[in-house]
Each structure stands twice: as C-alpha cells, then as structure tokens.
Amino acid sequence: MLKDDFSDLEMQRLNKLEQLRAIGQEPYPLRAHKSHTNASAVALFEKAEAEGSQEPVEVVLAGRLRAIRHMGKLSFAHIEDRTGKIQLLMRVNEIGAEKLDEFVRFYDLGDFIEASGQMMRTRRGEVTLQVQDFRMLSKALLPLPADKDETVDGEVVRHAQLTDPETRYRRRYVDLAVNPEVREIFRVRAETVKAIRAFLDERDFMEVETPILQPIYGGAAARPFTTYHNQLHQELFLRISFELYLKRLLVGGLDRVYEIGRDFRNEGVSFKHNPEFTQLEFYMAYADYNSIMAITEQLVAETAQKVLGTMKVQFGGQEIDLTPPWNRIQIRQGLIDQAGIDIHQYPDADSLAAAMREKGIAFKPDVSRGKLINTLLETYLEPIMIQPTFLYDYPRDISPLAKAKLDDPTTVERFEGYVGGMEICNAFTELNDPLDQEQRFLEMGHTYSEDEEERNPMDEDYLQAMAYGMPPNGGLGLGIDRLVMLLTGQHTLREVILFPHLREADDKPQEKKPDEK
RNA sequence: GGGCGCGUAGCUCAAUGGCAGAGCAGCGGCCUUUUAAGCCGUUUGUUGGGAGUUCGAUCCUCCCCGCGCUCACCA
Structure with a gap:
C-alpha cells in the first residue's frame, strides 16, 4: 500500500x-x-x-x-x-x-x-x-522538493532547487511542478511543433499517419526494435523511419505529405540519441534537394521567429543565427579544405583508407568508401559547423534512397543540415527509378553482411509502388528533439523529452533478472 | 558494451578510520503587511545495496544497482 x-x-x-x-x-x-x-x-x-x-x-x-x-x-x-x-x-x-x-x-x-x-x-x-x-x-x-525563491535586485535566486538528474527524469512531474524553466522548455517544444505544422499546412502539405508497426523496416540505417503479433503469428518491427511509406503516397497522388511522429532505433543512448525520438518527414513532388534546402532553412528560421521572436539563438555559449540563407559546403570541397583529402582521387575504399592511414586518421577497417567519407565528415566537418550549414553531395553507397548526380554516379543529391555541430536534418532528391532502386537494395545486401542489423532488407512492395510511377520529388527528415534543443539552448535530448529513456529502476538490488548471465 | 566520476535527511550540501552535521522543509511556541519573513525550542538517517579488511567503516577493498561524463555504436 x-x-x-x-x-x-x-x-x-x-x-x-x-x-x-x-x-x-x-x-x-x-x-x-x-x-x-x-x-x-x-x-x-x-x-x-x-x-x-x-x-x-x-x-x-x-x-x-x-x-x-x-x-x-x-x-x-x-x-x-x-x-x-x-x-x-x-x-x-x-x-x-x-x-x-x-x-x-x-x-x-x-x-x-x-x-x-x-x-x-x-x-x-x-x-x-x-x-x-x-x-x-x-x-x-x-x-515536493523544498525549493525557495529569493529576489535579489530583481533577480530570482533559487535555493535548494531540485537538480538531481535521476529524480528529475524519473519523476518528471515533480521536476515540472517545482522548476518553471522546465515547463518553459516544453512549452517551447509544443509551440515548435505547432509552428512547423502551420508552415507546412500553409504550403499545401497534407499531414498523414503511416504504420509504426511494420513487417519490413527501412528508410534509415539503424537497428530496429522487434515485436510480435500473437494472433497473426507475425514478427513486426517498430519503424526506424517513415520514408518508404510516405513516398508510396506520392505514387498515390498525394503530392505533398508530411508526418510528425516517433521513430525507434535500437541503439546507444547519448546526449543526442534516445531510443525513441520525434521526427518530421515531408516529401514534395516536383522538388529536388536544392528546393528542399531552401524550404528547410525557411522552415527552421520561421519556426524560431514564431516561437522565440528571433532567429538568433544561444547554444553552447555561441550565438547562432538561423537567418537564411545558411552556409553551403560541398563535401568534396569541404574535405579538401579541412582534411586535405580530395575524395575524387580515391574512387574506392582501399585507396581512400590508405590515404587516411597516411594522415593518421583513425577509422574502422573493412568499411565502405561511403562510411570512410562519413568518418572524415564527423572528424573534420561536423564540429566546425556551428552556424547553420548544409553539407551536400554525399557518397552513393551510404545513400540507397537518393538519386545520383548526373555527372558523377558515385555521388548523390543529398544534404544534411548542421547547427551547433549537430546534425538536425537529412534530405535528398529522392530516387524514383525502380530499376535503380532495386539495384541499390541489392548493393546494400552485398555491402552489409547478413547479420548486420542496419542492413536494409529489400522492400518488394516499395519497389512495386515505384514501378507504378513516382513523381520526381525531394524529401526531408528533421529531428524535432534536436531542433528543440537548439531553440531552448539545452545540450542534451533528455532535457527536451518529457520522459527520456532511463534504465529500469530496480527497487530490489542484488536480484538479477532470470535471463541475465 | 568499455573507461572515468558520483550516490550522505524530503531538497541543497558538509564531515571524519572513532557518538553523522548545517540551511531550507517538518514539528511545538511567539508574532496583524510578510515575501529565502523573523525569533525561541525541537525531530530527522539502512550514509544506494551486499560482502570483506578492521577493536571500530559513511570513509579502505571487492561485487551489485542507479545516475552523469566519455568512447564505441548510430548512412
């Protein structure tokens, strides 16, 4: 009792x-x-x-x-x-x-x-x-935790404030009850989502809902959570992205669709990763990654203006100006400038790996050229992209759903948006050629070994949908949690997620779970 | 999963190999314009859990649990 x-x-x-x-x-x-x-x-x-x-x-x-x-x-x-x-x-x-x-x-x-x-x-x-x-x-x-406010020269000084992170996250109701600034963060979060909806609705996008329980997962390279439908005797996956379902809708004539909802990825937890997180994805027929870039910077800037009354935010001790246009850095040029490596001179993984080894850059062995380039990005470019920056033209082999560039089949029309040194969005000119798409799925099957869980399984129905004809289009995925971090100046996702994932609290220590070794 | 750090009263935090403390909150008083109200008095505890070393452990050692940072993972 x-x-x-x-x-x-x-x-x-x-x-x-x-x-x-x-x-x-x-x-x-x-x-x-x-x-x-x-x-x-x-x-x-x-x-x-x-x-x-x-x-x-x-x-x-x-x-x-x-x-x-x-x-x-x-x-x-x-x-x-x-x-x-x-x-x-x-x-x-x-x-x-x-x-x-x-x-x-x-x-x-x-x-x-x-x-x-x-x-x-x-x-x-x-x-x-x-x-x-x-x-x-x-x-x-x-x-409630016994905090007290003192007013000194008009400034409110809090005494004995509840600060213990574990209590704050596990009993968020207590945190909210005693810490008004926490309530403010979630008010900003709610306003942010509202502003994003308004922005897209004004542009004739239609909000839709697609399956969270999926028989085949896809649209991102991530390990899924699995679950099971008892009556149907069917293994199901919690979605890792909305992408493949939303693009099916373009085939169906819904030219502009978006969904704001939860993705689930069975991976490590960090200040910018939570097992479930909120994502915006939209797809726009007759757009390409250039137009998506323009819309994205507009979306973020307008949202900040509406929610905060300014396009300038404080993050990590720096002022970040979200006013468009954002910086644009082509990956090849960025790596020439920052790493001194021209990836065009190294058309395969072996040669690029050799070049990286020569420069003393640490990387995981036996990975694809695209993954090596990604390592370079994370090392040399990501940390310096404090002001809003679009990094564009990604390697094809890590972008199986994006369309290749006309003049360079190893590169696709894809960009990621970085702010505060953190990726907040990912977008491309979407691949709509079913034969090419099939080829990409097959390549993914070779690139990843059978047991690698981020291996994207072939989605036959998605290919079939595309074979009926998919309009050329551009799409965007934007992490709402990370955007809210930015708008509220918080440095961990846990501060912008009401009930962040924590390990199960065990009231009876010493007692191991039966299946634990 | 690895490394480092942390865990003391409801909250914020002290302390020492030798009786575990303060402020706030609480409880008993006084107080008709206070606002961290004030004044007098007073209580708190499995020092995260377990084991070990020791005459004696909150402190030292080991194991476990949880949290934080970090690395790995994360197109």
Whole structure:
C-alpha cells in the first residue's frame, strides 16, 4: 500500500488529511470554482486601479501552495497556476480565528487550494488576494522538493532547487511542478511543433499517419526494435523511419505529405540519441534537394521567429543565427579544405583508407568508401559547423534512397543540415527509378553482411509502388528533439523529452533478472 | 558494451578510520503587511545495496544497482 512506504513527514500529511475530513472538509472535492487565472486576476486589479475604480475586484483563485508565511493573526501564502504565482493574505479579521487555525494546522506546501476574496495591494506593493474563504482542492501527501525563491535586485535566486538528474527524469512531474524553466522548455517544444505544422499546412502539405508497426523496416540505417503479433503469428518491427511509406503516397497522388511522429532505433543512448525520438518527414513532388534546402532553412528560421521572436539563438555559449540563407559546403570541397583529402582521387575504399592511414586518421577497417567519407565528415566537418550549414553531395553507397548526380554516379543529391555541430536534418532528391532502386537494395545486401542489423532488407512492395510511377520529388527528415534543443539552448535530448529513456529502476538490488548471465 | 566520476535527511550540501552535521522543509511556541519573513525550542538517517579488511567503516577493498561524463555504436 502507498502509505506503507510513508515517512514520518508523509504520515503527518496523511493525518492532516484525516483531520480535515473529521471537520467536514473534503480533501479531494469533485469540483473547483476558479474564476480567473492568477495572471488575469492581477491584470484585472491593475486595470481597475489605473481607472481609479472603487469597485472591489472579487475573484476565486486556485492553485498549488508554493510558499506559506504564518505571522500569528495573519498568514501570507503564494499559490501557483499555469500563469504564475499570486500572493494570498489571510487575516483573522476576514476569515476568523477558526479558519485561520485550520489553514495553519492542516495546509502544507504542495496542496492545491481554492481561495475567494478581493484583490488588494499590500504595503510592500504586491498585488494580493485578500482571502474571504478558502478550501482544499487536493491534499498533497508527498512533499515536493523544498525549493525557495529569493529576489535579489530583481533577480530570482533559487535555493535548494531540485537538480538531481535521476529524480528529475524519473519523476518528471515533480521536476515540472517545482522548476518553471522546465515547463518553459516544453512549452517551447509544443509551440515548435505547432509552428512547423502551420508552415507546412500553409504550403499545401497534407499531414498523414503511416504504420509504426511494420513487417519490413527501412528508410534509415539503424537497428530496429522487434515485436510480435500473437494472433497473426507475425514478427513486426517498430519503424526506424517513415520514408518508404510516405513516398508510396506520392505514387498515390498525394503530392505533398508530411508526418510528425516517433521513430525507434535500437541503439546507444547519448546526449543526442534516445531510443525513441520525434521526427518530421515531408516529401514534395516536383522538388529536388536544392528546393528542399531552401524550404528547410525557411522552415527552421520561421519556426524560431514564431516561437522565440528571433532567429538568433544561444547554444553552447555561441550565438547562432538561423537567418537564411545558411552556409553551403560541398563535401568534396569541404574535405579538401579541412582534411586535405580530395575524395575524387580515391574512387574506392582501399585507396581512400590508405590515404587516411597516411594522415593518421583513425577509422574502422573493412568499411565502405561511403562510411570512410562519413568518418572524415564527423572528424573534420561536423564540429566546425556551428552556424547553420548544409553539407551536400554525399557518397552513393551510404545513400540507397537518393538519386545520383548526373555527372558523377558515385555521388548523390543529398544534404544534411548542421547547427551547433549537430546534425538536425537529412534530405535528398529522392530516387524514383525502380530499376535503380532495386539495384541499390541489392548493393546494400552485398555491402552489409547478413547479420548486420542496419542492413536494409529489400522492400518488394516499395519497389512495386515505384514501378507504378513516382513523381520526381525531394524529401526531408528533421529531428524535432534536436531542433528543440537548439531553440531552448539545452545540450542534451533528455532535457527536451518529457520522459527520456532511463534504465529500469530496480527497487530490489542484488536480484538479477532470470535471463541475465 | 568499455573507461572515468558520483550516490550522505524530503531538497541543497558538509564531515571524519572513532557518538553523522548545517540551511531550507517538518514539528511545538511567539508574532496583524510578510515575501529565502523573523525569533525561541525541537525531530530527522539502512550514509544506494551486499560482502570483506578492521577493536571500530559513511570513509579502505571487492561485487551489485542507479545516475552523469566519455568512447564505441548510430548512412
């Protein structure tokens, strides 16, 4: 039972709850009767004040008790709702000794209360609700972390703030309840997604939903999560991307489609990787990677403007200017400049590997030319792309769904967008030639060994769809979580994902799982 | 998965191979304009879990759990 684990502190609160019931006060009443938000009550009072009105401003406010200061025959408190905090003043003159005593004895920080009365201004000038009556809306049995705010020269200084990351992520509700800046991050996140939708909707894109449980996964090089449908006796994969389904829709005449949703990748966790993450993908018929580049920088810049009111963000101690046009670096030229290697002089993996070895660059042996080039990108280019940059023209062998360049069959029309040294999007002129696509699938089958899980399986139905005719198109995948990191100045995905993945908390240490060795 | 670091009261953090502490929160008082309210008094704990060394372990050693950083992985 819940209360079996209660500490003395928590038992005290439970006692208070029972005492409230004993005097006929329901600690969890069915309904509240809040008439104003805290902010609107303040605004209402200030307006009346400005107009010199003598009419009392009567309101019913509700919120969570965040500060209590008892002073004998009166008590001050602050309650907080979604619009902020407001001070309550409870005087024995208005509410009577019995009611004041009730507040002192049975109400704790963290409780939700409702209070009615008239707005007034204290001697110190704070707009305050002078309480006529109040009641419990919800008794909190567990105490919230005891933070306290101090105002020094107008700056709010937080004391004893909840900072332990494990508590913050595992009990995000507590984190949100006591850390307003965390609530702000998720407000920005919600606004970001809203702005992206608006941007695409305005351009006649149609939002769609495609399968998350897929019989064949594809569209990215990643290991999938697997699951099983009991009735159908079918192995299923959680999608690693939306790509192949969205492009099928282009075949069906849906020229502009997008989806915002969750991808799942069974890989390591890091500051920029979470096993499930939110992705935007859109596909646009009759576009190519050049037009997608232009739309992408516009999308990100407009979103920042709408959400933050500026296209300049602070990230990693640097100011990043998202205003279009972004930098554009062709991979070959970028590597000539930064690594001193012209990849065109090394048409195969062996020769490129030799050149890299000569320069003392560490790399994994026995990988494709494309993967070697990718290593070069990560080493030489990624870290320096702080200001928004499109890196373009990728190796064909690591881009099986992108169309090759006319004058260079080893290179495809693909770009990735980097901001703050972090990849935020990936796009290409989509391959729409079914025979070429089939060839690519076959090549992937050779490039990756049978047991490599990021090997993309041949998707026969996708090929068939393409064989019916797919309009030329460009598509984009953009990591929403990473974009929100950028817009909120956070340096780990965990800060922008409400419930980030953590290892399972084990209350009974020493006990190994049965299947563990 | 590897390496490094961390885990002490509800929160933030001290401490020492020898009785485990402070502030806030809590509890009991005083207090009618406070706002980290103040003043007086007072309680907290399996020092993440287990084992070992030791007369004695929160401290040293080992194992386990969790978190963080980092490497690997991640077109």
